[in-house]
């Protein structure tokens with residue numbers, strides 16, 4: 001087919017992601033779609049994938065996406081007439097440790113509540129389902145009958161045929177070598193055979209997506225790693241409907257192919273592929289065998305399936321696949337360029353997920369905003385700093401290695417750190433801070449006493465809990481200092497700054513100078529795009545403070561809503577301002593020791609801010625508390641942060657001042673019923689459902705985005721309702737993500753959990769969904785599925801006080 005000179009939508013890349021996006025765009029009625037592939041369809045990574053297709057994903061929306069993919073793969077051949085190799089053979093996941101089995105039980109409960117059929121099975125039953133297995137050292141497993149396998153190349157060709165049948169043009173052997181833009185929008189692509197004008201571009205360039213993105217200044221942080229499997233000759237007992245089998249403790253998986261086995265895996269120490277740039281001629285190509293790298297997997301496989309000791313290995317396949325800094329794929333519209341979409345970085349799960357991801361992309365492109373909460377995979381979770389290739393190489397090695405590894409609750413990634421640090425990093429480290437990382441920022445999770453041994457990972461009551469409880473007690477009883485400098489801080493200035501914020505925010509923003517207000521930015525569905533506090537610094541100057549992870553997302557959301565004629569300028573000042581929070585009953589007394597300014601409640605009311613002297617510095621003090629109770633947030637110029645910290649530490653000793661970290665902060669805000677974006681608040685939740693109706697100003701004259709949806713929902717029964725859940729048994733320790741049960745039936749899941757010294761038990765926030773939402777009232781008995789055991793708890797529909805929500 002010859003190259004057209006224009007198309008409404010151009011897709012770059014003819015792997016499974018590009019073909020699925022094309023298929024779904026056409027299914028939704030888009031006819032003017034052009035897919036360009038530099039080689040032949042599937043020639044990149046897709047052709048050599050193993051083809052395992054599973055449906056268990058960590059959250060509801062992602063699971064829905066995978067399930068949809070499976071439904072599609074099961075019927076695609078009937079539609080297009082092209083075989084896909086789809087076989088619903090089911091899958092068996094085995095557990096070689098007690099803890100893995102506990103995690104399976106939790107996953108099974110969640111998956112069931114998401115509608116996936118899954119059975120927790122014994123080791124013996126695993127052996128019956130998969131007779132090649134050695135089971136004597138297994139603790140059991142999971143059986144997921146709906147899982148299956150496909151032939152990746154055939155499946156992709158079938159999707160391409162479905163797209164072509166509805167008018168999509170697919171042109172092979174055309175390399176896209178540039179992106180044409182005008183006023184921050186895509187206007188076309190430059191190809192090896194000439195220019196093509198377009199309105200929308202979709203980067204589905206697989207492992208080339210990062211270098212292709214760079215052509216247009218778009219950051220797609222992914223990096224390739226070598227990825228292996230062996231293919232054996234025929235083995236007795238291996239048949240086409242033999243289930244897929246995964247032994248994550250051995251880091252390996254198996255699939256039947258032509259009467260033999262494909263066995264591959266995710267070795268803990270992976271091997272990044274440092275090819276930069278990746279040549280466009282890398283088509284239907286593989287990398288060299290590396291038996292040393294594969295050996296740990298091979299040894300584990302011989303142990304798990306002894307038949308491999310004697311089986312003839314036909315080949316060791318080594319193909320590069322792209323991995324991302326957090327192991328999740330990359331979807332959505334790039335914040336750098338309008339109408340530039342990305343679907344890439346599938347972390348060795350692109351066959352399983354492209355069916356659903358292609359549909360989400362099509363909905364996103366046509367609908368103009370993400371169709372549901374896709375934050376886990378949203379391209380805006382990455383900051384520009386993540387383009388660094390050395391960091392990406394380190395991270396891709398780590399995320400590949402973690403694919404099957406046991407993931408402990410609150411486990412932190414370790415590579416490419418420390419990177420973004422507050423001016424207090426060394427000070428806090430010297431005082432025992434144990435850091436975690438969010439959006440690249442190092443943040444103290446807790447402070448470990450010098451003599452104590454390091455906390456070991458585990459599923460039960462954590463070693464660090466006593467230290468965190470001490471920080472919580474200081475916050476409630478004396479005073480604690482939290483370094484919250486990682487907050488995103490955005491400055492919006494200009495004659496129209498107020499008008500922009502009024503349109504975007506659901507609360508009244510026309511407040512007095514120096515006052516602050518808690519508000520939400522909503523989408524047209526009334527769901528939270530962000531929640532934030534706004535300080536009015538001047539008549540035309542507003543400081544917007546949001547969660548640490550949301551900088552790019554919130555910048556994007558605000559910037560895209562500033563009209564071309566509007567006089568409003570947005571700047572990310574996150575790294576210019578530190579935030580030190582002094583929380584607790586002694587906070588005011590402490591400030592009085594270092595500041596001559598009057599900070600009494602009569603002088604500085606709640607939600608008000610003021611510039612004050614502090615030691616030799618000038619800072620902005622805000623009377624505000626996220627953790628509940630009295631407290632001040634101090635907004636400090638970065639260069640004076642060390643001075644302010646030392647002045648406070650010096651003056652605070654006799655007042656019981658204690659350094660505290662994010663684990664304490666999180667537990668306290670949960671105890672106080674404060675919601676956090678990304679946990680309780682997201683694009684699928686409305687303020688009514690989240691119990692935050694008090695922060696709405698539905699009648700403000702400017703109106704705001706999402707108001708119409710809220711007016712419609714007002715007074716209607718809630719689709720889901722946020723409740724506080726207090727575990728009845730103080731010996732039970734939960735982490736979040738557990739299924740919530742009412743009358744024995746799953747009705748939701750825990751979004752956040754922390755230890756509450758006040759309750760002497762774990763306290764959680766959770767949405768109760770569907771009809772059950774009407775039945776959850778103060779004191780309702782519920783249960784949570786804790787590692788497979790039902791643990792009793794009590795739900796409260798409003799645990800006062802309520803208020804701010806930032807993390």
Ligand SMILES: Cc1cc2nc3c(=O)[nH]c(=O)nc-3n(C[C@H](O)[C@H](O)[C@H](O)COP(=O)(O)OP(=O)(O)OC[C@H]3O[C@@H](n4cnc5c(N)ncnc54)[C@H](O)[C@@H]3O)c2cc1C
Pocket residue numbers: 012013014015016017018036037038039040041042043044045046047048049050051052053174175176177204205206207208209212227228229264317318319320321343344345346347348349350351352353
């Ligand atoms: C060994 C191995 C085993 C795997 N096993 C599984 C599995 O069992 N299950 C699973 O779900 N996933 C598996 N995967 C992962 C899966 O193969 C990938 O996630 C998936 O194929 C990615 O598809 P894609 O369309 O994003 O990328 P690709 O298939 O690489 O497609 C991108 C295309 O873009 C083209 N392109 C790039 N730049 C340009 C340009 N400038 N102009 C025009 N065209 C361009 C390339 O030529 C390429 O064809 C495995 C991967 C490997 C390596």
